[in-house]
Amino acid sequence: MKEVMMGDVAVARGVKLARVEVIAAYPITPQTIIVEELSEICGRGELKARFIKVESEHSALACCMGASMAGARTFTASASQGLLLMHEMLHWSAGARTPIVMANVNRAIAPPWNLWSDQTDSLSQRDTSWIQLYCENNQEVIDTVIQAYRIAETVYLPVMVVLDAFILSHTSEVVDVPEQEDVDRYLPPFKAALTLDTNDPRAFGSISGPMEYQKLKMARHEDMMGAVEVARRADDEFGEVFGRKYGIAEPYRCEDAELILLTSGALGGTAKIAVDALRESGAAVGALRVRLFRPFPADEIAEAIGDAPKVAVIDRNLSVGAGGIFAQELKAALYDRERRPAVFGFTGGYGGGDFTPEVVEKIARRALEMGKPDSPTLWEAIP
Amino acid sequence: MKRARMENELVSKGHVACPGCGAALAMRYVLNVLGPKTIIVLPACCWSVITNRHPECCLEVPVFHTAFETAACVASGVRAALEVKGDNSTNVLAWAGDGGTFDIGLQALSGAAERNDDIIYVCYDNEAYMNTGVQRSSATPWGAWTTTTPATHFKGQEKKNIMEIMAAHRIPYAATASISMPEDLMAKVERARDTRGTRFLHIFCPCPTGWRSSPDLTIELARAAVESRAFPLYEIFDGAKRRLSLDPAPPAPVADYIRPQGRFRHLDSEQIEAIQKRVDEEWLSLLRLIENNPA
Structure with missing residues (x-):
């Protein structure tokens, strides 16, 4: 169904359609509409997710990582200073291979204070092992959030969906909202390969020597390189279900x-x-x-x-x-x-x-x- | 008081703690009560090493190693995921040292406590950054030597009162415990286990490596801290009602606790007397709080 919505609202609607189970986020302009909209959606019971209103962006991502390790589909959103505060956890969540999806609204980094678009926040996270997708318009925003879960849960790397401050986040456009049953067909429930499971106790992230460390990092690199093909396929298959695709x-x-x-x-x-x-x-x-x-x-x-x-x-x-x-x-x-x-x-x-x-x-x-x-x-x- | 029994020995042989490590005992006692249906979130601390290196792990429950300041919020995330999956019985245990609790992890802990997230948070307190080589934390007591507070310039600030900070969050349960009193410690873990919401346990764990004390004195020092009232054992319910667990009357002199520790070697008798005075004052102020609102 076609609706007029801002880019931030498109993110929230995509999260709802993806049936996210745990959300943790902290407000920052111009991302705030995303968390406000999701609060409303969760409050109305339209999305049966636990939304944890954390005390910082650092904790937001750490919280998502814990939830993802315990097997939940997770989401967070941020921008600018908030994304920078998350930096340590960007590395950690990717290293832990948690398929978190985050929306980042590109916003300038202070000083001086400035709220408008600047990609330096997300681009300066390029070495954190996060997959990054940049959106052109609000239709692509909602569609990319849904695709992002497909990609993340295939390669076990987190995905950042990026949209420009105000130019997309606060600008209303006509968006063809995908039907829930189509999204369910495209995006099956998340079944984590390994979780924090008391019936199968494992330790994640123990101290390792150079051999194991390099092996794990190289494996992450290879999986990241493979994500080109995964992203292309996720987009192609999206096209088959929804009749729209974007290419990588x-x-x-x-x-x-x-x-x-x-x-x-x-x-x-x-x-x-x-x-x-x-x-x-x-x-x-x-x-x-x-x-x-x-x-x-x-x-x-x-x-x-x-x-x-x-x-x-x-x-x-x-x-x-x-x-x-x-x-x-x-x-x-x-x-x-x-x-x-x-x-x-x-x-x-x-x-x-x-x-x-x-x-x-x-x-x-x-x-x-x-x-x-x-x-x-x-x-x-x-x- | 009934004798402590080890029913769930979930710390296996092969941990790599220093000889005489109080924190290793604390983990045994806590897991004995919580049992195998427990998930541990482990930030940077001595225990991120004690578990042993990959592929070994001395803990027979799931463990997630995480960043220094994230014990509480990762635990909140784990709990949220379990909840959406309908699991309300697994214990989610955040297990952090004093640095990860009093200092770098305080913000995340405060956030989780304010939300009253359903987690058990244990701070095993050895009163400094021991894993990185004995640097001062805000849990280091006045007068102590550490590598960043050398004897010529020993720590000049009092230890932060983490229990009252947690009480100010009005969490349902907070308690101090000592590895020298395992029955009392395990009774408190039981109480924490059977309570919902954020539960905080502050466990006093001597560290022979950092305290410059003999490894065979760990239990004695932990006991001396309690018996001299330097580390009082008490509980706080809903951030308001308080209960003393043990009244060491008459108390042992604080010097009995201080003297065997190399980290206090530089202190003269006047300075130890100053510590005694401070301990007496703190004890009285705790008693006043308890009298005002007893559990």
């Missing part, structure tokens, strides 16, 4: 492109509008939206780029001292390949800076004019 990297009008604009999150939609205008004016520009960031789907991205000689990466984030993070990832992914386009890094649009289709067009025209990149370029986005 989504190319748009990339055929014969001289330049491809690589984006993520809500900016992906803006880039498509810019590409339409650019194509209209005769410029051979395409767009490629990266939906799966961890694991980085290097093959899909390289294939989508094809023979395009130039890629302009627009990063709504900045790794200070290194540049845009998607640009770095792309360069690393292309280095060993025969076809290596020139990669132009543009960063901006964070902390409230507005990337309009016009700004994206300007970026494209500048990249088309430039012979080689002078990286990382800071694009002065105009609010």
